[in-house]
Amino acid sequence: MSDQPAASDSAASTNLQTALNAEVAFGLRPTVTGLGFLYLLFSIAHALVLPSPIKLPMVIVALSSVIFFGFWWWRLQSWRPAPELTHPLATLFIVVGGFNSVLHIWLSGEIHQSTNIAFILIGTGCLLLSWNWFIVASGAILLAWIAAIISLPTSPLTMHFIFMVVSATIAAATIQGIRLRTVKGLIKLRLQESTYKQELQEALIQIKMSEERFRALAEATSEGVVLQDEGVVMDANERFGEMFGYHRDEILGHSLREFVEPQSLQRAMQKYKDGAPYEVTALRKDGSTFIALVLGTNLPYSNRVVRVAAVRDITEQRHFENLLLTAKDDAEAANRAKSTFLSTVSHELRTPLNAIVGYSEMIYEDLIDRSMPELAMDMTRIRSASDRLLSLIDGVLTITDLDAEVVRLEYETIDLALAIGSISDQLQAKAQDNKNTVQLLGSQNWGSIISDDHKLRMIIYHLLDNAIKFTHAGLISISVQRLQHAAGGWLEIAIRDTGIGIAHEQFERIFEPFVQADSSATRQYEGTGLGLAVSMRLARALGGTIELDSRLGIGSTFTLHMPEHPTKPNVPSPQMSHANV
Numbered sequence: 062m063s064d065q066p067a068a069s070d071s072a073a074s075t076n077l078q079t080a081l082n083a084e085v086a087f088g089l090r091p092t093v094t095g096l097g098f099l100y101l102l103f104s105i106a107h108a109l110v111l112p113s114p115i116k117l118p119m120v121i122v123a124l125s126s127v128i129f130f131g132f133w134w135w136r137l138q139s140w141r142p143a144p145e146l147t148h149p150l151a152t153l154f155i156v157v158g159g160f161n162s163v164l165h166i167w168l169s170g171e172i173h174q175s176t177n178i179a180f181i182l183i184g185t186g187c188l189l190l191s192w193n194w195f196i197v198a199s200g201a202i203l204l205a206w207i208a209a210i211i212s213l214p215t216s217p218l219t220m221h222f223i224f225m226v227v228s229a230t231i232a233a234a235t236i237q238g239i240r241l242r243t244v245k246g247l248i249k250l251r252l253q254e255s256t257y258k259q260e261l262q263e264a265l266i267q268i269k270m271s272e273e274r275f276r277a278l279a280e281a282t283s284e285g286v287v288l289q290d291e292g293v294v295m296d297a298n299e300r301f302g303e304m305f306g307y308h309r310d311e312i313l314g315h316s317l318r319e320f321v322e323p324q325s326l327q328r329a330m331q332k333y334k335d336g337a338p339y340e341v342t343a344l345r346k347d348g349s350t351f352i353a354l355v356l357g358t359n360l361p362y363s364n365r366v367v368r369v370a371a372v373r374d375i376t377e378q379r380h381f382e383n384l385l386l387t388a389k390d391d392a393e394a395a396n397r398a399k400s401t402f403l404s405t406v407s408h409e410l411r412t413p414l415n416a417i418v419g420y421s422e423m424i425y426e427d428l429i430d431r432s433m434p435e436l437a438m439d440m441t442r443i444r445s446a447s448d449r450l451l452s453l454i455d456g457v458l459t460i461t462d463l464d465a466e467v468v469r470l471e472y473e474t475i476d477l478a479l480a481i482g483s484i485s486d487q488l489q490a491k492a493q494d495n496k497n498t499v500q501l502l503g504s505q506n507w508g509s510i511i512s513d514d515h516k517l518r519m520i521i522y523h524l525l526d527n528a529i530k531f532t533h534a535g536l537i538s539i540s541v542q543r544l545q546h547a548a549g550g551w552l553e554i555a556i557r558d559t560g561i562g563i564a565h566e567q568f569e570r571i572f573e574p575f576v577q578a579d580s581s582a583t584r585q586y587e588g589t590g591l592g593l594a595v596s597m598r599l600a601r602a603l604g605g606t607i608e609l610d611s612r613l614g615i616g617s618t619f620t621l622h623m624p625e626h627p628t629k630p631n632v633p634s635p636q637m638s639h640a641n642v
Contacts, residue, residue, distance in 0.1 A: 077245065077248060077249065077252070078144075079144050080248040080251070080252065081190045081191065081241075081244065081245070081248065082144035082145065082147045082148065082190075083144065083147075084190055084244055084248070085147045085148055085151050085188065085189065085190050085191075086141070086142060086144070086147040088151075088188055089133075089137055089142075089147065089150060089151060089154075090134065090137045090138075092151070092154055092188060093130045093133045093134045093137065093154060094130075094134055096126070096130045096154060096157075096158055097126075097127055097130035097131050097134055100123045100124075100126040100127045100130065100161070101123075101127045103119075103123040103126075103161075104120050104123035104124045104127060107119040107120045107123055108120050111169075115168040115169055118164075118168060119164075119165060119168060122161060122164055123161070126157060126158075126161055129157060130154070130157075133150075133154070148189065148190075148191050148194040149194070151188050151189055151194070151198075152189070152194050152197055152198045155181065155184065155185050155188065155189075155198045155202070156198055156201050156202065158181050158184075159178065159181045159198075159201065159202035159205065159206075160202075160205060161177075162174065162175075162177035162178050162181060162206075163178070163202070163205040163206055163208075163209045165177065166178075166206070166209045166210065166213070167209045167212065170213055170214075172210060172213055172216050172218050172219055172222050173218060173222065175206065175210070175222040175225065175226055176222075176225070178202060178206050178226055178229070179225050179226055179228075179229035180229075181202060182199055182202065182203075182226070182229045182230050182232075182233045183229055183232055183233050183236065184233075185198050185199050185202075185233050185237075186232070186233030186234060186235070186236035186237040186240070187233075187236055187240070189237060190237075190240065190241055190244055191241075192237070192241070195233075195234070195237050199230060199233060199234075203226070203230065206226065210222075210223075282298070282300065282371075283300065283373075284300065284371045284372060284373045285297065285298065285300045285301030285302075285303075285304045285305075285371070285372035285373075286298045286300070286301060286369065286370070286371055286372075287301050287312075287317070287369070287370050287372065288362075288367060288368075288369050289317055289367065289368050289369075289370065290362075290365070290367045290368075292316050292317050292318060293314065293315070293316055293317075294312050294313055294314060294315055294316075294317060295313070295367065296313070297309055297312055297313070301372060304343070304345075304351075304353075304372065304374055305320055305343065305344070305345050305346060306345040306346035306347055307346050319344075320343055320344055321341045321342070321343055321344065321353075322341065322342040322343070322344060322350065324342075325340070325341040325342040326341055329341050329355075333355075333357075336357070336358065338354060338355065338356040339354075339355055340352060340353065340354055340355070340375070341353050341355060343372075343374075351374050351376045352374070352375050352376045352379055353372050353373065353374060353375070354372070354373045354375045355370055355371070355372050355373075356370065356371050357369065357370035357371070358370075417443070421440050421443045424440050425437050425440040425441060428440060468516075468602055470513045470516070470602065470603065470627075471513055471514075471515075472511055472512060472513060472627050473511070473512075473513075473514055474509050474510075474511055475509055475510050475511070475512055475514050475517060476509050477507035477508060477509060477510060477541060477552075477554075478505045478506070478507050480514070480517065480518055480521070481501065481507075481521060481539060481541070481554070482501065482505075483518075484518060484521050484522050484525060485499050485501060485525065485539065487522070488522070488525055488526060488529055491526070491529050491530075492529045492537065495529055495530075495532065495533050495534070496533060496534040497529055497532050497533070497534065497535055497536070497537055498535075498536050498537070499525070499529070499537045499538075499539070500536065500537070500538045500539070501538075501539050502538050502539065502540040503540055503541065507541040508543070510552055510623065510625055511625065511626050511627060512603055512623060512627070513603060516599045516602070516603060517599075517603065517623070519595065519596070519599060520595075520596045520599050520600055520607075520621060521554065521556075521621070523592035523593065523595060523596045524556045524592075524593075524596055524607075524619045524621065525537070525539070525556055526592060527592055527593060527619070528556050528557075528558035528560065528617070528619070529558075531558070531560040531561050531617075532558045532559060532560030532561075532616075533560070535558060535559035535560055535616075536558070536559050537556065537557065537558045537559075538556075538557045539554070539555070539556050540554075540555045540557075541553070541554050541555075542555070543625075549624060549625065549626065550624070550625035550626070551622060551623065551624055551625065552621075552622070552623045552624070552625055553620055553621070553622055554620070554621040554623070555618055555619070555620045555621075556618070556619050556620075556621075557616065557617070557618045558616050558617055558618075559615070559616040560616055560617060561613070561614065562611050562612050562613040562614050562615050562616055562617055563609070563611040563613065563617055564613050565611075568609055568611070571593050571609075572593050572594055572597045572607070573594055574591055574594040593607075596621075600621060600622075600623070603623060603624075603627075604623070604624050604627065605621060605622050605623040605624060606622050607619060607620065607621055607622070608620040608622060
């Protein structure tokens with residue numbers, strides 16, 4: 062804050078110096094004009110009056126001065142010097158005149174020629190408006206004059222002319238001081254006047270622009286805008302009149318109560334007093350009604366406070382909102398019916414399937430005992446197909462329960478190494494069928510986690526089964542990492558494979574029920590497309606999520622993020638480095 066006054070003073074000083082330079086610049090052309098004519102007269106006088114020894118040099122010097130000042134007279138007609146050049150130019154003109162007079166004294170040897178020096182010094186005070194340049198100009202002339210008179214023989218008039226030159230110098234300094242003070246005062250007044258005029262003009266422009274913006278905004282908006290004083294309409298835009306079926310002029314001077322249903326106004330009165338948006342039933346000229354949303358605020362206006370309000374017709378919006386609510390209720394009812402149907406059908410299918418599985422196992426053992434391997438192999442196929450169908454039914458039931466939010470979570474302490482190891486052993490045969498190698502990375506000293514054991518195992522099982530299914534003659538690795546965040550401890554279980562990979566645009570789809578990466582994969586690889594959908598829903602139910610990182614043709618990494626302790630469902634992991642689906 063302390064730098065602001067200094068900056069303001071610096072700016073004011075700069076403006077003042079610029080104005081002083083402009084005053085000097087205004088006098089440059091008259092000065093060179095006068096000096097040019099003066100030295101033209103001097104050249105004529107020198108040719109007529111001066112004795113022969115000094116006539117020629119003085120005439121040459123005078124004519125040179127005429128040419129010099131004539132050049133600057135011509136140059137200043139089309140060229141305006143920069144403000145910082147005005148005082149140097151004025152000083153140059155003065156010094157040229159002074160050295161002419163000094164040269165005259167030196168050539169003629171006449172001390173009385175010092176009168177010209179006195180005139181030039183006084184002219185210096187009249188032309189310049191800078192003490193620095195005044196000292197430079199007068200100092201240069203005085204030094205040259207002193208050098209000239211020192212070379213002259215002593216004369217009774219020497220002291221007289223010394224006194225005269227000193228007096229002229231004092232007079233010039235006095236004139237300089239008076240002029241500088243007067244001109245500075247005038248310039249300051251002029252600058253203040255200009256500033257006041259500019260500020261006043263800018264204020265008037267801003268007021269006019271503000272009024273125009275308000276009027277343009279009020280007319281351009283799709284909402285009705287009304288200005289009221291104690292409930293009486295002072296002004297309104299055309300849109301406000303159109304909303305109520307009136308011309309704008311018909312509304313002016315009327316009470317707003319005439320345009321609102323009384324009962325709705327009473328209901329909205331408290332919100333009106335609080336300055337909050339409120340809804341009213343508005344009355345049109347033809348007797349019809351519409352729902353209006355009103356938002357108002359107080360504004361100072363001509364020594365009093367008035368109220369400006371924006372009015373929006375939300376009848377159609379309310380209609381669509383009601384339709385959406387109805388559609389939402391219908392969709393939820395249909396979803397509940399679908400879930401109920403799927404659950405019922407799945408349970409009904411499960412009972413005969415259990416019988417098929419049981420009897421196929423019994424027949425298989427009987428066929429083995431009777432040494433009928435071919436028929437036993439057929440029973441194995443029946444058993445395998447039944448298991449897949451049971452898995453599908455279990456997946457559908459799980460999805461249905463999760464969507465209906467009826468899944469019960471039973472938390473307990475789970476040994477991670479034991480759980481993951483048993484799942485890996487369970488899927489070893491399937492991995493070998495695909496010529497895959499499953500590795501558990503690290504020391505496997507992974508500790509424990511508090512979660513639902515059955516559901517956590519189901520998640521890991523589906524993720525590992527998915528990796529084995531879409532990898533052939535490859536490597537599948539399982540790693541576990543613990544992370545600490547402000548939200549608490551988190552666990553990352555990463556399952557990496559070197560399989561077919563997944564295109565980025567398929568990342569979200571593969572977590573939907575009954576979906577694989579693409580139709581060609583569905584044809585080539587068996588599966589219902591429920592495993593990943595079940596895994597994601599279970600992970601979210603347990604407060605975690607699943608992260609996918611994959612490159613087509615290179616492989617995929619599914620990372621299960623789980624809190625170490627029970628937390629609210631659907632809470633995302635605090636660290637996501639890849640696509641979080």
